[in-house]
Amino acid sequence: MATTFNLSSEGLAFVKKELGRYETPYSAIIPALFRVQKEHGWVSPDAVIFLSKTMNLPEAHINEVLRFYTMFNTKPVGKFHIQVCTNISCAMNGGRELAQALCKHYNVQEGQVSADGKVSVSRVECLGSCDTAPMLQVNMDSYLEGLTPETAIKKLKEMGA
Amino acid sequence: MQVKLLSEHYDKPEFQALGGYERYGGYVVLAKALKMDPNAIIEEVKASGLRGRGGAGFPTGTKWSFLPKNGEPRYLLCNADEGEPGTFKDRVMMEKAPHQLIEGMIISAFAIGSKKSYIYIRGEYTDSIRIVGQAIQEAYKAGYLGKNILGLGFDHDMDIYVGAGAYIVGEETGMISSLEGLKGQPKLKPPFPAVQGYLRKPTIVNNVETLAAVKYIIRDGASSYRKHGTEKSAGTKLFSVSGNVQRPGTYEVPLGLPLKVLINDICGGLKPGRKLKAVIPGGSSAPVLTGDEANKVTMDYEALAQMGSMLGSGAVIVIDDSNCMVDILSTIMHFYHHESCGQCTPCREGTGWLNKIVHRIADGHGESKDIDLIKKVSEQMMGKTICALSDAAAMPAISFVTKFRDEFEAFIKKGQIGAGGTAHA
Ligand SMILES: Cc1cc2nc3c(=O)[nH]c(=O)nc-3n(C[C@H](O)[C@H](O)[C@H](O)COP(=O)(O)O)c2cc1C
Ligand code: SF4
Ligand code: FES
Numbered sequence: 001m002a003t004t005f006n007l008s009s010e011g012l013a014f015v016k017k018e019l020g021r022y023e024t025p026y027s028a029i030i031p032a033l034f035r036v037q038k039e040h041g042w043v044s045p046d047a048v049i050f051l052s053k054t055m056n057l058p059e060a061h062i063n064e065v066l067r068f069y070t071m072f073n074t075k076p077v078g079k080f081h082i083q084v085c086t087n088i089s090c091a092m093n094g095g096r097e098l099a100q101a102l103c104k105h106y107n108v109q110e111g112q113v114s115a116d117g118k119v120s121v122s123r124v125e126c127l128g129s130c131d132t133a134p135m136l137q138v139n140m141d142s143y144l145e146g147l148t149p150e151t152a153i154k155k156l157k158e159m160g161a
Numbered sequence: 162m163q164v165k166l167l168s169e170h171y172d173k174p175e176f177q178a179l180g181g182y183e184r185y186g187g188y189v190v191l192a193k194a195l196k197m198d199p200n201a202i203i204e205e206v207k208a209s210g211l212r213g214r215g216g217a218g219f220p221t222g223t224k225w226s227f228l229p230k231n232g233e234p235r236y237l238l239c240n241a242d243e244g245e246p247g248t249f250k251d252r253v254m255m256e257k258a259p260h261q262l263i264e265g266m267i268i269s270a271f272a273i274g275s276k277k278s279y280i281y282i283r284g285e286y287t288d289s290i291r292i293v294g295q296a297i298q299e300a301y302k303a304g305y306l307g308k309n310i311l312g313l314g315f316d317h318d319m320d321i322y323v324g325a326g327a328y329i330v331g332e333e334t335g336m337i338s339s340l341e342g343l344k345g346q347p348k349l350k351p352p353f354p355a356v357q358g359y360l361r362k363p364t365i366v367n368n369v370e371t372l373a374a375v376k377y378i379i380r381d382g383a384s385s386y387r388k389h390g391t392e393k394s395a396g397t398k399l400f401s402v403s404g405n406v407q408r409p410g411t412y413e414v415p416l417g418l419p420l421k422v423l424i425n426d427i428c429g430g431l432k433p434g435r436k437l438k439a440v441i442p443g444g445s446s447a448p449v450l451t452g453d454e455a456n457k458v459t460m461d462y463e464a465l466a467q468m469g470s471m472l473g474s475g476a477v478i479v480i481d482d483s484n485c486m487v488d489i490l491s492t493i494m495h496f497y498h499h500e501s502c503g504q505c506t507p508c509r510e511g512t513g514w515l516n517k518i519v520h521r522i523a524d525g526h527g528e529s530k531d532i533d534l535i536k537k538v539s540e541q542m543m544g545k546t547i548c549a550l551s552d553a554a555a556m557p558a559i560s561f562v563t564k565f566r567d568e569f570e571a572f573i574k575k576g577q578i579g580a581g582g583t584a585h586a
Pocket of ligand 3: 085086089090126129130135246
């Protein structure tokens with residue numbers, strides 16, 4: 001099947017390098033999926049076909065790995081993907097209210113992308129920053145910690161959201 | 162009260178980079194260790210009484226001696242997946258002192274004769290990944306990693322593997338599956354990883370804190386390490402304290418410290434006017450303690466086991482009387498249901514049921530038989546599965562409904578009381 005999916009030349013070079021980095025090529029699947037997500041925001045079925053060919057690994061296997069891990073988006077997310085921790089310590093300190101307030105502010109349903117494609121808000125399990133509860137992670141990178149709805153919105157605005 | 166053995170220099174930002182780390186004695190212990198007999202290191206670790214800091218508390222030296230004696234290739238795998246809710250001390254350790262972990266790992270690798278190690282870091286920890294990655298590069302440049310380390314004839318390579326979000330890969334055989342490029346599902350034991358692990362080769366899996374502690378055992382000697390802690394729970398432990406305390410954070414204390422000292426003196430106690438209702442002493446898998454129990458217990462493996470709970474990962478979640486226990490249990494059950502890898506029926510179905518029943522109660526639709534149903538389902542989940550996640554979900558469920566039965570019953574009788582509220586009214 002022909003696919004229109006592609007990676008940048010740096011991305012391609014990265015995947016090739018990862019293929020030789022570990023004892024088996026299979027270990028390169030997670031890093032390759034992360035790379036796809038970094039460039040495209042999510043991992044589409046076309047991306048899996050592309051990786052399967054590029055890495056010479058079975059498509060079914062790549063799909064299994066893709067679906068096992070929660071950090072991989074199998075559908076598009078917002079340009080600012082906001083993940084609010086609602087595990088014990090965060091919930092005790094207002095994490096769920098924070099998630100609700102953000103949904104309201106950005107006019108988006110939990111787990112959905114805002115109409116302009118800019119923001120998505122979802123809940124996640126403990127991110128290992130329970131002493132700064134409640135907290136959230138933006139685009140699976142920056143931690144915003146010790147939040148109230150107001151400070152969260154302000155910090156997110158400074159980041160461009 | 163606090164004993165800063167591992168965390169002595171965590172307040173110094175320069176400790177993160179190699180130069181600063183060396184200024185405070187970094188890699189001096191490595192040079193000492195590489196001149197020792199590897200078996201003598203294992204014996205020293207055994208004698209120190211060090212027990213795994215990742216959750217199970219298994220004696221580290223004993224685990225190492227399960228490795229086959231022949232010269233087969235073997236791997237060291239550092240567990241930096243830190244997914245147990247409430248736990249954040251490994252992140253602090255990696256960000257404040259990446260070289261401390263690396264030095265502890267090279268010493269441990271030398272002891273067990275491993276030429277290759279991985280640090281498996283959860284993908285969400287982007288700062289840790291970057292900081293540890295830089296530190297590994299620095300260590301290579303300085304000759305602490307690679308061929309013929311410090312000219313003492315030991316070769317060792319170290320790399321990072323980045324996880325992609327799955328609590329279950331914190332379980333050691335799940336981690337091995339994940340590192341092998343498979344779904345991160347646990348494997349049946351035996352064979353244990355020390356005999357057949359990564360790529361079916363002998364593999365030692367140890368937590369970040371365990372491996373970092375090895376450095377101090379070799380630096381000071383086992384008997385000096387044993388001066389901290391109790392007879393059976395030797396040494397210091399980093400506790401991640403969160404919830405309703407004035408000063409949440411990571412604190413290193415000797416094992417055996419009374420929990421109330423940790424909460425009241427080190428963490429500044431509760432907010433004025435609040436009463437201690439409960440404490441989860443070792444991460445969300447640890448059975449909950451009532452306020453009374455928490456005021457009596459000491460933080461060591463034995464005392465917590467005697468109270469029917471466990472030290473686990475050392476994640477202490479302090480719960481005051483403004484919280485609702487039904488609500489907290491519903492959060493915990495949602496977590497285990499979400500994280501079950503689905504291989505074993507008792508776990509897959511059991512976590513689903515527990516989640517459903519506890520949420521039903523929390524939503525005001527509970528029935529009087531539900532409390533006993535929770536216990537029954539939980540009992541059927543224990544000791545029957547490939548890994549301990551199933552037990553880890555069942556144990557807190559039983560403890561919550563047993564110790565806070567009144568509250569669950571009141572919820573069932575009166576229907577829903579809003580989140581954060583209490584059902585006793
Ligand atoms: C469901 C589950 C999750 C676990 N998560 C972690 C974890 O995040 N970090 C960790 O070090 N150990 C975790 N463990 C324990 C590991 O299986 C293993 O015992 C540990 O890494 C061994 O290291 P230690 O002996 O140094 O503690 C987990 C165990 C189970 C059953
Ligand atoms: S007990 Fe649960 S998490 Fe562990 S292997 Fe079985 S299904 Fe997976
Ligand atoms: S509970 Fe939110 S970071 Fe741990």
